[in-house]
Amino acid sequence: xxxxxxxxxxxxxxxxxxxxxxxxxxxxxxxxxxxxxxxxxxxxxxxxxxxxxxxxxxxxxxxxxxxxxxxxxxxxxxxxxxxxxxxxxxxxxxxxxxxxxxxxxxxxxxxxxxxxxxxxxxxxxxxxxxxxxxxxxxxxxxxxxxxxxxxxxxxxxxxxxxxxxxxxxxxxxxxxxxxxxxxxxxxxxxxxxxxxxxxxxxxxxxxxxxxxxxxxxxxxxxxxxxxxxxxxxxxxxxxxxxxxxxxxxxxxxxxxxxxxxxxxxxxxxxxx
Numbered sequence: 001x002x003x004x005x006x007x008x009x010x011x012x013x014x015x016x017x018x019x020x021x022x023x024x025x026x027x028x029x030x031x032x033x034x035x036x037x038x039x040x041x042x043x044x045x046x047x048x049x050x051x052x053x054x055x056x057x058x059x060x061x062x063x064x065x066x067x068x069x070x071x072x073x074x075x076x077x078x079x080x081x082x083x084x085x086x087x088x089x090x091x092x093x094x095x096x097x098x099x100x101x102x103x104x105x106x107x108x109x110x111x112x113x114x115x116x117x118x119x120x121x122x123x124x125x126x127x128x129x130x131x132x133x134x135x136x137x138x139x140x141x142x143x144x145x146x147x148x149x150x151x152x153x154x155x156x157x158x159x160x161x162x163x164x165x166x167x168x169x170x171x172x173x174x175x176x177x178x179x180x181x182x183x184x185x186x187x188x189x190x191x192x193x194x195x196x197x198x199x200x201x202x203x204x205x206x207x208x209x210x211x212x213x214x215x216x217x218x219x220x221x222x223x224x225x226x227x228x229x230x231x232x233x234x235x236x237x238x239x240x241x242x243x244x245x246x247x248x249x250x251x252x253x254x255x256x257x258x259x260x261x262x263x264x265x266x267x268x269x270x271x272x
Contacts, residue, residue: 004239006031008138011072011081013063013120014088016041018197019144022225023085023232028055030233033078037061037088063088063116073123080131083236084124086117087144089163095155106158113162114170117143121174129181138238139185141178143171144228147193147252154258167191167248175246186245188235193252194222212259219253227251 010027014020015036024036024044028051035057036044045058057078061068073081090112092105121141128139148156149163167189175187194213196204203209204222214220231251235241 002239003030003233003237004138005083005233005237007033008082009033009035009076009078009080010083010085010236011035011037011124012085012087013037013116014039015058016043017087018199018225019192019195019228020044020087021047023087023229024056026226026229026233027236032083033057035059035072035076035078035081037063037072039063039088063120064111066119069116069119069123072120073127080127080135081124082128082131082135082138082140084120084141085144085232085236086120086141086166087232088116089113089144089146089159091156091159096158097155098157101158109158110162113159114165117166117170121170125178125181128185131182136182137184139178139182140236140238140241141174141185141187142232142235143167143187143189144232145189145191145248147191147250147255149191150250151255151258163191171248172246184238184242186235186238186241188241188244188246189248190228190231190235191248191250191252192223192228193217193250193255195228196222196224214253215259216256217253221253223251223253 010032012020012024012034015024016038021044024034027034033055038044038060039062048056048058059072061072063069090109143166145167146163148160149167153160171187171189178185178187228251231249
């Protein structure tokens with residue numbers, strides 16, 4: 001299906017991760033030009049040989065540095081960015097309850113997931129404003145949130161708070177601001193549940209963890225990165241989603257919440 005992305009310039013942050021890499025490839029397969037951002041993992045560079053440097057531009061940047069974000073957007077060899085996919089994120093692997101969480105960890109997660117998203121969006125809008133009406137006609141922002149932003153996640157309040165702020169307060173504010181610059185532009189969010197990315201491969205081998213993670217998921221399986229990429233591309237497409245703005249699409253298999261208590265927890269309560 002042609003989704004109308006031929007020669008549309010897309011910038012994807014965190015393009016070397018599991019979801020980012022699949023999203024980059026899918027946009028390229030739809031005929032888009034892609035600027036692929038990475039920080040430490042440069043796996044996305046391998047796609048340049050396949051698609052060519054005239055269609056894929058890879059660039060490293062630390063997104064919590066305002067000057068580096070400005071560099072990311074300036075003098076781009078592929079021209080003005082029309083579609084922005086804010087996909088980068090950090091999720092500290094160890095569980096830390098709020099009472100034990102360091103301020104350093106809290107600030108680091110909020111800065112990476114939320115403040116950096118603000119900086120990237122800001123620079124995107126600044127370079128979009130002087131663009132031609134033709135380029136603005138296909139303008140869109142797609143944020144990548146998380147079910148943690150809706151349901152919370154014990155032990156990871158920093159991550160959950162950063163995603164919730166992006167998914168709700170930031171997305172819903174920005175969709176009303178972007179039209180002042182580009183009248184047809186849209187802002188939406190894709191929120192994955194548990195996804196079988198390389199970072200989650202090991203933990204998704206633990207049957208006890210998988211049971212708890214999928215206990216409220218009717219489809220009884222984690223998503224694959226391509227499942228998320230398809231929704232991102234769909235929302236980025238003006239042809240497919242031209243009248244969709246301010247929405248959060250949950251790609252979570254129908255998840256209804258968290259499994260909080262084990263059978264033994266309830267039995268212990270009854271014994272009191």
